[in-house]
Amino acid sequence: MAMAETLRVNPIQCTGHGVCAELLPELISLDEWGYPIVDPRPVPASLDRAARRAVNACPVLALKLTRSEEPARSGSISSGGTTPRAPR
Amino acid sequence: MTSTTAFWYASRATGIVALLLLTAVLVLGILVSRQGRLPGLPRFAVTDIHRNLSLLAVAFIAIHIVTAVLDTYVHIPLISGVIPFASGYERLWLGLGAISVDLMIAMIVTSLLRGRMNRMVWRAIHLLAYASWPVAFAHSIGSSKDLQQGWMLDLAVGCALIVAAAAIWRLVNAARQVPRAARVAAVFAQHTTSLTKPAPNKPAQNKPAQTKSSRRTVTR
């Protein structure tokens, strides 16, 4: 059984080459500044190959395919903590 | 023409072609990093062609080494293709060739393993391209009498000039890059000036991407 995977872009590494959006327009589009807007839903099986191609093509390796999970971003800026996922 | 002479010619021919290919690969690599485009081609083409040509160059170099080894006029051990200074014949110049090949192997192997390795390490090794090309060039000039005169010399020097120009362009670009801590101020400045003109909202593909380095500005 294939594990559902999602595309995620590391916004710090991404410099807006735009190759990913060309190769995978079904799931990735570019905003008005040239940065990718990535569909957060799991990649459908039919697009799996194209997704891998897009990941491989990124010149800075900013695009990744990960196991389907909640995006992990810290919960607050000020002097506190995160909202970690519940441990498996 | 004997078979050995054929090998020798083949080695020199593939060597020239490899030099041309490596020149193209390096220039395309710089183009990729600067988000440049080849006219009429999609963005991914620049990356794809860069990678494909590099593999093609490796193939030509492999033939270049093997045919040189197979030629019996001089004795060149096979390992001298990758072990520097292992050849009795033209020890220095062939040694440089081996060094260049070693650097290329490192670059290609790490690139094949890109997804699995540390980005910084990959990048550091990939920057060895700037060492590999001049070494290959020195090898070419030093080890081949043909390349030291006539149209072949012109060709080789032409490649060197192209590489030098591309490298200089790359350096100038890097120097002009807005440092991270100043980027926000640059966007503020850029945005305020464009506010004075009517700003129709063009769809993204008609507008060049405004990247973090702010090297391109919004379409005027």
Added chain:
Amino acid sequence: MTTVVNEPAPGGAARQAAGLPRLLPRVPENLQTHLARFGPTPYRGKVGALIADVEAAGLTGRGGAAFPVHRKLGVVARARGARKVVVANGAESEPASRKDELLLRLAPNLVLDGLQLAAETVGATEAHLYLHGAARPEILRALAERAARGLDGRQVTVTQAPPRFLAGQETALVNRLGGGPALPTFQPPRVSERGLGGAPTLVQNVETLAHIALIARYGPRWFRAAGTDAEPGSMLATVYRPDMKTQVVETEIGTPLRDLLGDGADIQAWLIGGYHGTWLPMPDAAGTTLDNATLRRFGAAVGAGVLVALPTDRCGLTEAARVAGYLAAESAGQCGPCLNGLPRIAAGLAELAGAGHRRQTRADLERWAGLVTGRGACNHPDGTVRFVRSALTVFAPEITRHARGQCSATNRQPFLPLPAGMPTSEEDWT
């Protein structure tokens, strides 16, 4: 701007039962007075021993995210690895928040107790304290006093945070502690899994640690005597009201906000949760209480407890535009959407706060807000958008007035505190 300590929050008898104030002493405590009041640090003697108490107490993080503390403790305690790190995060970074600084100056030993207890319970090998410059002397003195008595199980390394809005963000904190600039990094991995030097790192706000120090002594039931069932305990809030000097108050969670902020006719709006928080219209929101369950219904959250009552004589739009400009300037500039979007949003808001604006600006603002949300490595764009969107809603009538070249403000003095200047070089981030 003086900060008055320990203003009695309302509800006298109720406060006595709950045992307020808990954290803030009337005068700064030294080690002697601290030990006389609280006794020695109640070490439990083994890893994980405190977690059940913290869970029963229902303590949530006081740094802004309000995450259940026991869960984070558990993640780090269970993590494998020889090295584990605990960090007391006192870099409150929010210009309007003064509570962490005050707590560190008045009750450093409570915080340091909590740090040692947390370190023990997760099995940490390293302890750090991260703070802005102001409370440093008191902290260093407290550490010296404790070291002289051999009170601390782990030595504490004190690191100064740069005066950046993002300095207190978890990953930025880890970067700074590691010797680099206070810039956020992309997660995963979470710092609780891989943080400082790759080790599992527990980051807790200093107020949270102070609460842990008290729970360890008095137990979860005592802790729950204050606050609500869902959100127990007391918290520190920084309060700005037009009729008073700025105060840091300790109050029960669930306190009616009108008791803290006042809801007279001279108040046009409340800002709850600081500069990543939410504007609430008055008098519509006058009945809300200081707890997330209630505030959530208004799209707001307690955050790090910055509470502002904006007087009617000021221009809310101008205040919001000033803050938006500050937030944009404090972007790390690492992620394309944030870097490009926040300055444009700030400029758009400034345009609305000016006299007359282009018709396109409202639509632009909404589009940019949508483009930056969720697309940075940290929550800075999201928090900024929350602040801006609520301002556009609450101050909508003011926008209309400004479009006609009018403004309802009679007082042009800025109300919300902001530092001067913006970061321009790498040094500003270290």
